[in-house]
Amino acid sequence: MTAPTTPATPSQDPEEASVSQDSEVLAAAAAPIAGPIRSSLASQLGQRLALRLRLRVAGPAVALGVLLLGAPSMFDDYGIGLLSKALALGVLAVSVSVLAGYAGLPTMGQAAPFLVGAYTAGIMGQHGQDLGVVQLLCGTATGAGFAAVTGLVATRTRGVAFLMTTLAIGELAVAVAGRWHSLTGGTDGMYGIPPVRPLPGTTQLDTDGAVYWYVLGACAAVVALVWRVLRSPVGKLLLAGRDHEARMRSAGHPVAVHRWLAYVAAGALAGFGGVLMCTVNAYVSPADGGFATSALVLLAVVLGGATSPLGALFGAGLIVATRDWLSGPFPGHGPLLLGLMFIVAVYALPDGIAGLRIRVPRRWPGRQRLARFRRPQGPRRPDQPERPERRAGSA
């Protein structure tokens, strides 16, 4: 069933894998020849690889940067508001990408810590604490605390059981938020939240543009942090625990603790996103953290390419743009466009947005692919399966 019906992907992957494989094989083959030659050859190849890496990451990052920095002069207030919302959801999507892509835990309840963070910011705002930095720190802490407790149970489960356990946690959080009137305002939501002051000594953010710059700055800082951490050995530990759990355990790594820590970190990220969402909307209601949000964000991650935080950001942006912006001429039919986009995207982008490849001519001889977008964990090894979703299917 699998062999004839999976088009496009397998034909791309071996080629790409063989590129990095080739250079490694070459370097290894050159080893016995002579010391100086080997080292210069290896370093040349290493430089070439590093250049390709840099181009692949820099391309989309520059494109995204130009779009985001130029946005205030390109869009009206509504568009800017949507973009701020997409960034806040994007942080949530990045947290899901850490869990689903790196820890191998696709979650359906990540909107719960998001909601906790949003309510934290809302309550602080209503009680006169309108400093953005403080709200962000507290929202991150409450999101992490929520995840630390729920993670004790959730991370013991796997696969569909994890999906449904997190779904239950998410629905329970929404039910609590809807009934705890004294704290959350119940199902009516919490309104009258004053605008924030980003730092001590600054004025309140009272225009859409100002809120956008604040959200963009916070979002860029946290995504850069996540990207840096995932490229460190932390990311490798998570990926190894995802793909070779038994081996990692035998080697003495506490895989269950790593998984729990990833869950807590993702909860902290989601709480951060929730604070930003509260700042953008100046309103929090239980509906912000429902099943629909969790599902859309998980799909944003699938759309973006599971192990790419940048792809997750793109995915969230694509979903918000399709649902709320492109559907402008067809009021009420946003879901239709979104549905069509999903149906097409899952076929057209088998590796997600982060898996997009563009062929460009090269100066040096030999056919190689220059990839525009890449995943953050370095060149693929032939023995390291990269896509959790595809592996899961064959199991």
Next chain:
Amino acid sequence: MDALNAHLVPAVDGVAYGLLLFVAAAGLTLLFGIGGVLNIAHGTLFALGGYLAASVSDGSWSSAVLGLAVAVAGGTAGGAVLAAGTLPLAGRGHLPQALRTFGLALVGGDILSTVYGGDEHPVKVPGSVNGMVHFFGHVYPTYRLMFIAVAAALAVAGSVVLGRTRAGALLRATADDRAMVGAMGYAPWRVHTALCAAAGALAGLAGGLGAPIIGPGPDTADKVLMLSMVVIVLGRPGSVLGAFLAAIAVGEIETLGVSISSDWAPFLLFGMMAVALAGRTFRSSGVADGVAAAPGEAPA
């Protein structure tokens, strides 16, 4: 005795609701447990069946039968669309398929709301079962009693087909070893298409039969999908008996639970699911870790 008396009607209601959930979830558990497709569009197929039955029925027996036939046909056609959509993604795992079926569900939901509008569509059941029956000093809708009988018959028929016929054996074999079934000469795409169509037909049938209980409306699809997912996960995917017990339990929680304590009702269903899943995991991991626990393995 008073308490028992007061809760008798909700308890019977719970059985009817649970049987409806069982018929609805049977298609989902078939497709997920055997076909490996996490079908987000299942609730939409249920709603489609309900809308079709509601638009055909006018209160006569012939129209009721016609309505059911139309609902089953619509569900089967929807299942065929689903098969066409998911076949190219075979072997790519649950998430891409969920993305595709989610897209289909969004498109289908938009078409349904455009055609039928945003209102609930009441179904006219035949006059002879539209009344009330009296038992033990209570009144109860006749249709629901009849539904209990019909759904129980369906459950028995379903387990006989799955457990005692050649087609059922083929499906169970597919769940165990897909490649071997292919090697035996059954084209995988045919098995997959038949599975999707059967699941769609079950969803349409449940929608048509259950329309007087969960009426077709804008929220129907999400509600049925969510409850069906709870049922199949609690009953373990692919298990008919497990799904049956879980469906009855969920039905009782949704009716008896609400009538006993309405304050806790919103927490009951998902609270119970979280406890059940966690309990199951701790039990199974306790067995596994007892043999092969690594030092420092316990979570912080």
